[in-house]
Amino acid sequence: xxxxxxxxxxxxxxxxxxxxxxxxQDMNHEYMSWYRQDPGMGLRLIHYSVGAGIxxxxxxxxxxxxxxxxxxxxxxxxxxxxxxxxxxxFCASSYLQGDTDTQYFGPGTRLTxx
Amino acid sequence: xxxxxxxxxxxxLQEGESSSLNCSYxxxGLRGLFWYRQDPGKGPEFLxTLYSAGEEKEKERLKATLTKKESFLHITxxxxxxxxxxxxxxxxxxxxxLIWGAGTKLIIKx
Numbered sequence: 001x002x003x004x005x006x007x008x009x010x011x012x013x014x015x016x017x018x019x020x021x022x023x024x025q026d027m028n029h030e031y032m033s034w035y036r037q038d039p040g041m042g043l044r045l046i047h048y049s050v051g052a053g054i055x056x057x058x059x060x061x062x063x064x065x066x067x068x069x070x071x072x073x074x075x076x077x078x079x080x081x082x083x084x085x086x087x088x089x090f091c092a093s094s095y096l097q098g099d100t101d102t103q104y105f106g107p108g109t110r111l112t113x114x
Numbered sequence: 115x116x117x118x119x120x121x122x123x124x125x126x127l128q129e130g131e132s133s134s135l136n137c138s139y140x141x142x143g144l145r146g147l148f149w150y151r152q153d154p155g156k157g158p159e160f161l162x163t164l165y166s167a168g169e170e171k172e173k174e175r176l177k178a179t180l181t182k183k184e185s186f187l188h189i190t191x192x193x194x195x196x197x198x199x200x201x202x203x204x205x206x207x208x209x210x211x212l213i214w215g216a217g218t219k220l221i222i223k224x
Contacts, residue, residue, distance in 0.1 A: 004157075031210055042118070042214030043158075043201070050210070058211065090157050094210075101210060102148070105157035 001026050004106035006091050012112045013081040021076040021109050023091030030096045032074040033058070033103070034066065036087040043090065049074055050096060081113045116141040120202050120215035127222050130191050135218045137202030138184040147185050148212065149178050150201040158201055192222045 007022045025032065033048035045058030049068040063085060065077040074093075078085060089109045094101040121136045139147070146165050150158035162171045164180040171178050175196060177188040187200055199219045203212040 033211075040216060042216045043203075043212075044214075045211055048211065092157075096210065101205075102160055102163060103212065104160065105150075107157050108155075 003027065004091055004093055004104055006089075006106035006109050008109060009107065010110050012114065013078070014114050015081060015083060017081050019078050019081065021078075021089055021091075021111075023074045023076065023106060024072050025074075025091075025093040025104075026072065027093065027104070028071060029093035029104075030071070031101060031103075032068065032091065032093045034064070034074070034076045035090045035092065036060065037090060037108075038087050046076065046089075078111075081111075083113045085111065086113045087111060116204075116206055116213050118202060118204055118213050118215040120200075120218050122218060123216070124219040125221070127189075127192055127220070129193055129222055129224050132188070132190045132192070134189070135187040135200055135220070136184060137187070137215055139202075139204050139213075140183075141204050141206035141213065143207045144204060145207070146205045147180055148203045148205070149185070149187055150203070152199045152201055152217070161200075189220070192220075194222045194224050196220065197222045 004025045030051050034046040035043040044060050047066040049055045055066050091106045092103040094103040118139045146163050149161040152158045162178040167182045169180050175190050179186050199217045201217045202215040
């Protein structure tokens, strides 16, 4: 199993440009999520999904869109990049089972918006 | 408001010098507390899940414990390869989402 994969690893955008961060998992996990990580702050949830066709907003959803057409893929779209979106982005996935779940993370995408 | 606080922000130890990291939380209806390790430039790597007060889990030089208000990650005789940022997160109520602390950066000097 490859686990959770993310592409690209690094990206530089200009203000106003759009792009899609890719995330895929091969563990048949129902739950997938996107986080951003900024220095001195905890991971902050952007969007999440509990299954194909179902998505919902997290703590910091503004400026980002998601869709979940398959169980495996959960892309994150930046509609019009802003310098405030400079961050490291992580995708995570888990089963929905029992009372708790363990989230497994991808390697991250480091995004710089100029 | 649900909150997770980790302390200290950074900890520098000599190789072999044991210590503890703290994760305190205020949530309604704790379902699980998670510890992760994060190396520079990488994604968080799962270490432990604790479900109820009094529970303990061990892995090599690491031991995690849980009370009703906080969790400790004890590091016994650490080695330089234990240097990393350690993250704590909780899951509470009916949500699947995790609430994260800001992490503790641990540096072990040889």
